[in-house]
Amino acid sequence: MLADATVFPEYVKHPNDVGLLNDVRKWLVGNIKTLGGELGRTCRTSCRKAKQSFLSFSKKKRRSRQMVRRAKKEMLQFVRRNLGQLEELVGALEERGRFVEDGLRERLETGRRIFEQQMEMYRERKHRVDGRIVSFHRDYVRPIKRGKGGRKDTEFGPKGALSHVGGFLFLDKFSHDNYSEATREVVDGQLAAYQQRFGKLPPSFTGDRLYGTRENRRLMKERGVRASFKPLGRPKDDGETSKRWFKKKQRERNRIEGSFGHGKNHCGLDCVRYHGVEGAEMWIRASILAMNLKTALARV
Numbered sequence: 594m595l596a597d598a599t600v601f602p603e604y605v606k607h608p609n610d611v612g613l614l615n616d617v618r619k620w621l622v623g624n625i626k627t628l629g630g631e632l633g634r635t636c637r638t639s640c641r642k643a644k645q646s647f648l649s650f651s652k653k654k655r656r657s658r659q660m661v662r663r664a665k666k667e668m669l670q671f672v673r674r675n676l677g678q679l680e681e682l683v684g685a686l687e688e689r690g691r692f693v694e695d696g697l698r699e700r701l702e703t704g705r706r707i708f709e710q711q712m713e714m715y716r717e718r719k720h721r722v723d724g725r726i727v728s729f730h731r732d733y734v735r736p737i738k739r740g741k742g743g744r745k746d747t748e749f750g751p752k753g754a755l756s757h758v759g760g761f762l763f764l765d766k767f768s769h770d771n772y773s774e775a776t777r778e779v780v781d782g783q784l785a786a787y788q789q790r791f792g793k794l795p796p797s798f799t800g801d802r803l804y805g806t807r808e809n810r811r812l813m814k815e816r817g818v819r820a821s822f823k824p825l826g827r828p829k830d831d832g833e834t835s836k837r838w839f840k841k842k843q844r845e846r847n848r849i850e851g852s853f854g855h856g857k858n859h860c861g862l863d864c865v866r867y868h869g870v871e872g873a874e875m876w877i878r879a880s881i882l883a884m885n886l887k888t889a890l891a892r893v
Contacts (some may be wrong), residue, residue: 594787594795595757595849596804598774600737601877603750604866608727610711611661614668615647616729617704629689630681634648636678643671665715672708676701699856703732733870734784739770750865753875756783757849760892761885763790767874775800777808784816793817799842852884858882 601661606612622640629636650656650664669783679701686693707729710722737748754766754774765783766772769812774780780798787795797819798804805822823841857863860880867876 594783594798595846596754596780596783596798597757597846597849597853598752598754598799600739600752600872601750601852601862601865602746602748603728603731603734604864604875605728605731605734605749607748608749610714611647611650611664611668613707613727613729614665614672614711615643618643618668618675620729621672621679621704624892625675625677625679625682628679628686630691632682634682634685634687636682638675638678640673643668646671654887658787662715665711666804669708669712669715672704676708686874700813703729731868735769735771751877753777753877754783755849755853755881756787757852758787758791758795760848760888762849762852764878764881767877769870769873773803775806775809777806777812780804780809781812784812784818797821797842799846801846856880856884857865 618640622638625636625638629856646667650660653660655702674683683693683697683701703726707726710725714720714722725736726732726734734749737750737752739746739748751767751769752771752774753764753768756763757763765786766774768777784798785793794816795818798813799821802823805820805825807825808822811821812826821839823839853862860883861881862877865873865876867873
């Protein structure tokens with residue numbers, strides 16, 4: 594059994610605070626005009642001024658911190674004004690006994706949460722907040738830190754803990770929130786899933802250095818599973834056979850890494866296009882199923 598985790602990127606544009614607030618503003622202005630027309634009201638949304646402000650900011654190649662902060666302040670002011678206008682129109686519709694769609698209420702609440710998060714980060718001069726929303730249209734997407742160097746140190750999408758057995762890939766844990774795949778609870782769940790699929794525990798468990806915690810070592814010893822973890826402490830002379838077995842298992846770990854690359858390059862795991870939490874999981878499980886069917890067909 595080979596275990597590892599990866600992130601499945603969602604089909605969202607790379608987020609920035611000013612662009613996110615502008616997305617909220619455009620949706621608010623569109624609904625203000627629609628509901629205002631139904632009620633016979635005219636609201637001054639300052640949409641032309643806000644659009645010009647955003648375009649002048651987005652067209653600049655070099656942006657200083659002061660420039661970004663100034664543009665963010667302007668967008669916060671526009672969004673705060675439009676939020677109040679739309680909430681007032683929704684309240685007027687309810688007073689007249691008209692039906693307001695639940696989808697509009699949910700999106701309005703999402704816009705309100707985005708405004709509050711961005712206002713908190715602006716006032717406290719920080720860039721992190723609990724449950725941060727990075728996409729207005731897919732508010733369930735969270736930033737996932739990979740902990741690796743390079744240009745893509747952060748990805749936006751769900752994270753999955755997977756296991757690789759005999760050339761086939763299995764999704765054991767799926768979540769849009771970030772988590773550590775090497776905790777005892779996750780690894781124990783993967784072992785339980787293996788036992789449920791095959792009727793027995795795996796003879797060996799192979800993971801990267803992150804999995805070699807003391808809790809996982811005790812778990813493998815309790816379950817009677819031989820773990821391919823680097824021994825703790827000073828190097829010991831356990832015999833050439835044990836060293837060869839450890840190196841062999843670590844080389845076999847390349848198979849699950851290769852499966853990740855194949856799935857993202859050829860089976861659509863590099864861009865989740867279905868909307869919703871359930872839609873994203875459906876897309877990922879269907880892609881993994883297609884990979885496993887190709888593997889089975891090649892062996893027939």
